[in-house]
Amino acid sequence: MTASVHLPAYDRSALRPGIVHIGLGNFHRAHMAVYLDDLFALGVAQDWAILGAGVREGDARMRDALKAQDCLSTVIELDPAGITCRRIGAMLDFLPVEPGNASLIAAMADPGIRIVSLTVTEGGYFINAATGAFDPDAPEIRADAAAPDQPGTAFGAILAALRARRAAGIAPFTVMSCDNLPGNGHVTRAAVAGLARLIDPALADWVETHVAFPNGMVDRITPATGPRERAMAAEFGLDDPVPVTCEPFRQWVLEDYFPAGRPPLEQVGVTFTPHVHAYELMKLRILNGGHAIIAYPGGLMDIEYVHEAMAHPLISALLDKVEREEIIPYVPPVPETDIAAYYDLIRSRFSNPEVADTERRLCLDGSNRQPKFIVPSVRDALAAGRGARGLALVSAIWCRYCAGTSDSGTLIAPNDPNWDALQALARAARSDPQVWLGQRQIYGELADHPGFAADFAHWLFSLWAQGTETTLRSYLAESAKV
Incomplete structure (x- = not known):
């Protein structure tokens, strides 16, 4: 590994903030x-x-770590052809993390801030699991509505800053989600406007009319930071408690909807297009759905790393068969994109041994991710009149994983915000699979689809009786349904 570190190629003292x-x-x-x-x-x-x-x-712990190094972030790109390390200087400061978020609100109210962006995870948007819409009854949202000048959520703080700008006659900033959500701009708009409607309907109308929420698709595999990643930074001579490792690939696709202005990101590879939804659907179905396909069998087979799962012939073949037969055929065309070549790229990215992404990370939060990444493909396959037998197997493997032990009997530590409830359902489903499909917030009407329910039950019984490897062999031996 080379010891050179690439430093910012510009004068950071000349930078001025435009984004929170x-x-x-x-x-x-x-x-x-x-x-x-x-x-x-x-x-x-x-x-x-x-x-x-x-x-x-x-966030307060992250602030302490980054402030101690002048807000520089260490980013280590894990290319099998050669690992590189750079220090990213795009952030000038990290605002105080405090109850009521006064410093954050004041910063966003400054007219120099023209974009407020956020990554608060897929589960951080207060979406009602049963309806798929914004949940105005979420306790944190209700608390913000009761005390709008001292909000506790990101959306409450954004709304407070927008109110201050509106009162001062300052144009609103653009709100840009960078989270991995279908229609992330629409989802963010629903959260901000939904909270506003609890406080002042006229304010909600103003938000919906005047504030821009562009949709975007983001992509880069970034494993969690642990001892391995900190040791990598140390090999480059950096004592950094929070380095980031990532694959060399990255992609960002955005709607060009920034009334307050934006940086010319097209100069550095960002795609601006009105067809974000097409790129997004391709990525969510093929990449994120692919992650789910390889994650849970690896978890049940005590495989630690994603590249090891990809090297396992049964898991690799499972991914190929499900993607090619039950996912890719229902992905609509994407501008200037060969979808078959895109899938080949995904396989290559999953197989990168340098990334050392873990199966456990991919298994995290299935109750939030399965309805977004797997269930829509099931619906499309069934609507097309073909079976979804492979996707039913993927769902059954997730259910079996949530029972909390691998095939070897090794305990699986809680790995979902709803782990206790999922574990109880998964164990009950061992004798009555319909109990699992009865989670309407995840499966909706699929619980009533006799073909899908029968396939799910078949695979779940097989997983319990014969284990993951034998079940995968059985599925792979089946000929494609036409």
């Missing part, structure tokens, strides 16, 4: 911050630097 970003996790620092770092290195758009922010306890 809420949620300084690994993905943001390896994605949006890197694009801006590249842009600043061209000598342009230097009034679009980032002010970091957060509203959770963990």
Whole structure:
């Protein structure tokens, strides 16, 4: 490994903030911050630097770590052809993390801030699991509605800043979600406007009319940081408690909907298009759905790393068969994209041994991810008159995983916000599979589809009786249904 570290190729003292970003996790620092770092290195758009922010306890710990190193982030790109390390200087400061979020609100109210972006995870948008819509009855939302000047959520803080700008006659900033959600701009708009409607219907109308919420698709694999990643940073001579490792690939597709202005990110590879939904659906179905396909069998077979799962012939073949027969045929065309070549790229990315992404990370939060990444493909396959037998197997493997032990009897530590409830249902489903499909917030009407329910039950019984490897062999031996 080379010991050289690439430093910011620009004068950071010349930067001025134009963006407040809420949620300084690994993905943001390896994605949006890197694009801006590249842009600043061209000598342009230097009034679009980032002010970091957060509203959770963990954000305060991240702030302490980053402030101690002048808000520089270490990003290590794990290319099998050669690992590289760079220090990203796109962020100028990290705002205080405090109850009521006064500093965050004041920063966003400043007219120099023209974009507020956020990565608060797929589960952080207060979506009602049963309806798929914004949940105005979520306790944190109700608390913000009762005390709008001292909000506890990111959306409450955004709304408070928008109110202040409106009162001062300052144009609103654009709100840009960088989370991995279908229609993330629409989802963010629903959260901000939905909270506003609880406080002042006229304010909600103003938000819906005047505030821009562009949709975007983001993509880069960024494993969690642990001892291995900190040791990598140390090999480059850096004592950094929060380095980020990532694959070399990255992609960002955005709607060009920024009334307050935006940095010229197209100069550093960002795609601006009105067809974000097409790119997004392709990615959610093929990549995120693919993650789910390989994650849970690996978890049941005590496989630690994603590249090891890809090297397992049964899991690799499972991915191929389900993707090619039950997912890719129902992905609509994407501008200037060969979907078959895109899938080949996904396989290559999953197989990168340097990334050392874990199966456990991919298994996290299935109750939130399965309805977004797997269930829609089931619906499309069934609507087309073909079976979804492979996707039923994927769902059964997830159910078996949630029972809390691998095939070897090794305990699986809780790995979902709803783990206790899922574990109880998974164990009951061992004798009555319909109990699992009865989770309407996940499966909806699929619980009543006799073919899908029968396939799910068949595979779940097989997983319990014969184990994952034998069940996969059985599925792979079946000929494709036509």
